[in-house]
Amino acid sequence: MMYSYYPGCTLKTKAQDLERFALISAQVLGIELAEQQDWQCCGAVYPLAEDEIAGKLSAVRSLAAAHSKGEKLITLCAACHHVIKRVNADMYSNEFVRKRVNNYLQLPKNYNGEAKVLHYLELLRDDVGFSKLAEQVRMPLTGRKIGAYYGCLLLRPSNVMNFDDAENPSILEDFITALGATAVKYPFRTECCGGYLTVNDQEANEMAANIINSAIGLEVEEILTACPLCKYNLEKELGTNTKVRIVYFTELLAEALAIK
Amino acid sequence: MIRVKITPNNKQSQLQYIREISGVNINKCIQCTKCSAGCPASARMDILPHEIIRLLQLGQVEKIFHSKSIWNCASCFVCTERCPRNIDIARLIEAIRLTIIRQPGKSKFKPDDVPGIIDDKMPQQVLVSGFRKYNR
């Protein structure tokens, strides 16, 4: 099946692993990801103010491009996914935004939020299926205790993101189980890592510390994430501590598919 | 400490602005405090989210403008997700931030600050979002 694929800036620089493993895994799984031409930065954060239109334009360009090709738009970075999905919801249901964005962009055809945005994980769950994925695993990660870290951006607000149960999600655990590893649910797995606060406050990040301690408390050896920013914050807090390591979910995927 | 408070009316325009750009009806709040109770960043806040809404209801915007809380909100949307009254608190706090940084020279994070915080691992996503949240 053919999909439009939106990478985002960080995946081309500091988070190349996240993308690299996703792309080679997709090949093995028979998923065709065509990187969008001329994609632009999504803006990194979804503009929350009602009157901010400019910050939503680049997301709409990608959405409209995917829609015009009749393809689903696949995202990989949690932040890009959040922005694009929420902008799409605005284009679908918020007339104020829809009108202004279309007026500004003057696309060949007005865009009204018709495209379907899927995170790579949703693609694995809904279009591939975790049971099918499990069949493709060639090097099961048997015995490894892996804790999923969801963070904020994939889950909330759940009425827009519609990703999983925001308070008690299971998609990442199901993913880990499909790869043959042991999924450990630890209490802080949906708490915030501190996000961009790191530019404001360089002091100790107790938010990230809570997450790490909660995972270590349940003997988690690897923490799985889909977000470069989460990975950065958690690793920074971890410092030289080697009790646990932070990995992108795609890295484990490639490992289990024996293509890493 | 001044114990007697007079609800000021000269802040009405700022209050109105916050209401407009957030699209939030602050009168829906019943002060259940669930936002504050679940806030992962509350340890670094001098005024808790439910108190911010209460102060807005009372027109005490000045107190909020001088608080650390609005800069320490990580926009993690836990408050919005759990609010039993469907108040989008994350949006409200963003609106308060914008009310300040949209004024000339009030940006919180400036290009000059970058060298001081950057390290070789930092994804540029951090910087972009930092500028989006703290700079106009």
Place this chain on the structure above:
Amino acid sequence: MDKTTVRMQQIALQTLANGEVDVILGWKKGDEWYDSYPVVINDINETAELIWDAFCVNNLSKYLITELKKNLRIGVFLKGCDSLAFNQLVIDNRIDSERVVIFGLPCPGMIDPQKVKHAGLNKGLLKVERTGDKIVFITKEGVKEYIGRSFDYDKCLNCRCPNPVVSKYMLSDAVTRTDEEQYFPDVTEIEKMPLEARYDYWTKQFSKCIKCYACRNICPLCSCETCVFDNIAAGVSSKADADCEQQFFHIIRAYHVAGRCVDCGECSRVCPVGIPLEKLNRKIIKDINQLYGDYTADTDIAKSPPLGTYKVDDFDPFDGSKQGGKK
């Protein structure tokens, strides 16, 4: 003579003679090639005048209503579409099927005299004979043969039921149709129009109406003892020549046959000003099928009519719980 006509005359003679029926409803030939008109006969000698040709378009089932009031038992010739109307009249309690003997006539389609005239074939025409899709035009000068259905009534081209669905005696072999017609092509066309254009279209059509009531009179299901439009006391009709009056008439009529219309197309056939009335009825049939599941008013008399019954899971556009009014 046509085989079916022979069979027709035989069975009429036989059933009248042995007392199975008191009268026969059939067709006789008039003076013109296109004139085959309905008759009621009770005389065995008249049976030799009964005919079956490509112009027996008139539906005889409606005549049963008045004739059954006068006679005990009636034999009637019914084509596919006529038999559908027959069943609907049974559902409506308009006729007592116990006292009717049906002679079924599989029908290859009826010929539209207008189409013959447009083709210029009417000059000196004496007779038209049809066997299946072979049509023979007999004139003073000679004979012309055509294969195909180009002279059929439009309504016959869309026929979904050429064979009678109910009968005691079948007079010929069943007709098979291999060409798969799209069931509602004309309706789809109307549905594609924007609302305003649709409104304009119907306004224009109805404005042609001269309120002759031919559509109502021919309709096998417009069989009320007294039609509301003839009942002055009901106060629903006026003779004023205003567009709204005509629209009012046609819309009420469409609703009165909604869920009962057998799509025989007679209304459009007889309309002297050419209003495509069956389109309106077919739109309603299509909607009913979509909303309440396929229902053919006439093929199964045991089925309950969708507009006359209520089920808890019926489609209900006013039910807030399905629309977000109720949470």
Place this chain on the structure above:
Amino acid sequence: MPRIGAFVCWCGTNIAGTVDIEQVVQAVSEMSGIVYVKDYQYMCSEVGQNLVKTAIKEWQLERVIIASCSPRMHENTFRKAAKAAGLNPYLVEVANIREHCSWVHKNKEEATKKAIALIRAAVAKASLNTELIAKEIDVENRALVIGGGIAGIQTALDIAEAGYQVDVIEKSPSIGGKMAQIDKTFPTLDCSACILTPKMVDVASHPNINLYTYSEIESVNGFVGNFEVTIKQKARSVNLEKCTGCGICTEKCPSRKSKSEFDEGLRTRGAIYTPFPQAVPNVPVIDREHCLKFNTGKCGICEKLCPAGAIEFGQEDVLVTKKYGAVVVATGFDIIDLDKFGEYQYQNHPDVLTSLEFERLTNAAGPTAGKFIRPSNNKRPEKVVFIQCVGSRDVSSRGKSYCSKICCMYTAKQAMLIKDKYPDIEVYVFYIDVRTPGKNFDEFQRRAVEEYGVNYIKGMVGKIFPAGDKLIVHGVDSFTGDTLKIEADMVVLAAAAQAKPDAEVLGRKLAISTDTNNFFTEAHPKLRPVETHSAGIYLAGACQGPKDIPETVAQAGAAAAKVIGLLSKRKLVSNPCVSVVNEDLCNGCLSCLKICPYDAIAAKELATNNHGITSKRIVAKVNEALCQGCGGCTVACRPGAIDLKGFTNKQITAEVDALCH
């Protein structure tokens, strides 16, 4: 043209505030047929009614228009007044210029215009009104109570005591409902079982009460005084007459996987089971879904062991149809599913309980025999946290927008019960507001704080983080603005009350309405709180909205009083606004018969003579005793042969014409 008098009511400022009465009076006086117009502040008052009566006599009025509130409110009032003045009551017509006009408009000019139009329509209709005479119908003097909880039990007992037959129908295998699950009741702390079980026995033994347990309503037909109800008795697989309740079968059943509904899933039960030892009837039932005999064909141990030979695997559902004069709906409530509140760890942690589970846990007859222990490790908790308003006052998609009303009191009760038995346990209650109106209620809650030292914290809990064998509760004290972390051993969630999931379906069968939350709607929130909009159907208990036991019992008594009042009448005055068939126009298609919800239309054979030839035809015939005047038939009739008296097609057309004027 009849002589028409019009009376325009101000309804204080309700109408006069938005409608220019003077202008209305002027306009009405110019309408044709009007011979008299009068306006007054409160037309429904004694003075107002007298104005109507006097005018009827003095002006020889033949029709009366009352322009006032909805006819639902006062049509009867004015009909009575007209009757007293010698006018047939059905010659009175109400123009609703309040609900349909003044209450929905702000612009006085437009509202005035609309009020005049509404009155014009009423005048047009009234000129076509005819005198109607009401008839009498019989009343079946037996009542049906749907639901065997405390509401149904009390209603049934009160009706039975008055000497009328009552059938109680209960969905589950035993009566008792939620109250049977509860340990103690507020505000007196007496034992729930001690006050409920004797009543359950009374129901079972009362000569006037007939119990249908494990049964459901299949269909309801008829109308006030004459309901015809079909009851589905589900196959119990145990013979009610033969069973002695010895309990051998339930003890020996090898299938132990089913969760006990009565114990809120805190313990398992056999596939053949009695919900609880005090069940009424004390006869078990086989849960066929989990029974080995039904699933594999093997087993049948209960049948072999039963000394009474009461096990009947071959039983089938039985349909019983009976007639009733009145119906009381007492189907109760449920608590919401907490699956969506993942932050409180309800599905993930055994020590997070609902309040109802807590009741079972502290109940002497419960799964722990009243021993207060943590389900996770069977140890006594040291710190217990209660969280109120879980899903209540919650307008998001997860919760219910209303206050569940009972939680503040039962939480105080539960907290107090812990402190009473185990003073060393620390108890915290997180709340948004404490709402305890009711006799001795606030005093009760204050006792929890003042005497027992329960820690009430104004603020909600954000999230619970399990850590080791503790539950770390993250909350806020809104008074101090402090964030709190409490290391609790047990958390009790006061889940919102909600309507029964099948309330809407039952409502449709009964033709009674439910509100946006699926609670049944009362006929009037103040003046007719136990009646529904369908005459002869009444409401008792929490099926109408969250209620505590005292309120439920009070409403049950009120519903019973309404039923007794109805059944005590031998005859009811029927509504004369019934359908009538014009046989000349009727085709006999019987579309009317098919759609009539009251089975009030039948076919009739009519012999006609047409020029010496006699023929028969079918026409429709209305049974006036059954017809409820809904008018459905008049719409289905194509030739317009059927008409509703008082609302004839002509009258409606005249109204529409007048409005479009």
